Every structure is written in C-alpha cells, then in structure tokens.
Amino acid sequence: MVFTPELIAEFELLALFNLDNTQEGIKVHNSANPKAQAAVMRLHQKGLITQADGGYLTSLGLDAAEHVQALRTILLPEPA
Numbered sequence: 004m005v006f007t008p009e010l011i012a013e014f015e016l017l018a019l020f021n022l023d024n025t026q027e028g029i030k031v032h033n034s035a036n037p038k039a040q041a042a043v044m045r046l047h048q049k050g051l052i053t054q055a056d057g058g059y060l061t062s063l064g065l066d067a068a069e070h071v072q073a074l075r076t077i078l079l080p081e082p083a
Contacts, residue, residue: 012042017051017071020060028052028059 006014016039021027031043033056040056047055051064060068 008038009042009045012038013046014071015039016042016046017064017068018075020064020068020072022065022069022072025060025065028054028057030057032056 016029016031019029029043031039033040043052043057044055046052046064047058050061051067053059053061
C-alpha cells in the first residue's frame with residue numbers, strides 16, 4: 004500500500020485534533036489550502052468527522068486520530 008498525497012493530507016488533519024478535549028473541533032475555511040479542503044470533505048464522507056468543513060471527531064474518527072497521533076509520536080524524533 005502506498006501513502007498517497009490525499010491520504011497524507013487526511014493524516015495531517017487528524018493530527019490537528021486535540022485528543023485531550025473531544026469537545027474541541029476544527030474548522031477548515033473556504034480560504035484554506037484546497038488540499039486541506041478536499042481532505043476534510045473526504046474525512047466527513049468516511050464518517051470520521053461530523054461536518055464537511057471540520058467539526059468534531061466521530062467515535063471512528065477518534066480512533067483514527069489516536070492512531071495517527073500515536074504513530075507520529077513513535078516516528079518523529081524527540082526535540083533536542
């Protein structure tokens with residue numbers, strides 16, 4: 004499996020969610036990067052977030068965001 008640019012854009016958006024506060028959502032404005040706008044719409048279509056322009060994580064979205072953020076923590080080196 005290849006990580007496509009579209010999938011990476013979705014990972015990047017999932018990494019923005021604050022997992023310490025599930026009542027805190029995100030909003031991707033229509034002036035945002037088109038890549039981010041398309042990614043947020045795909046996440047909504049997949050049932051991971053509540054709105055086509057962001058919103059809150061669904062239960063499935065929370066699981067996905069936890070995995071993305073855990074993977075980022077594992078793979079990125081700690082700052083010096």
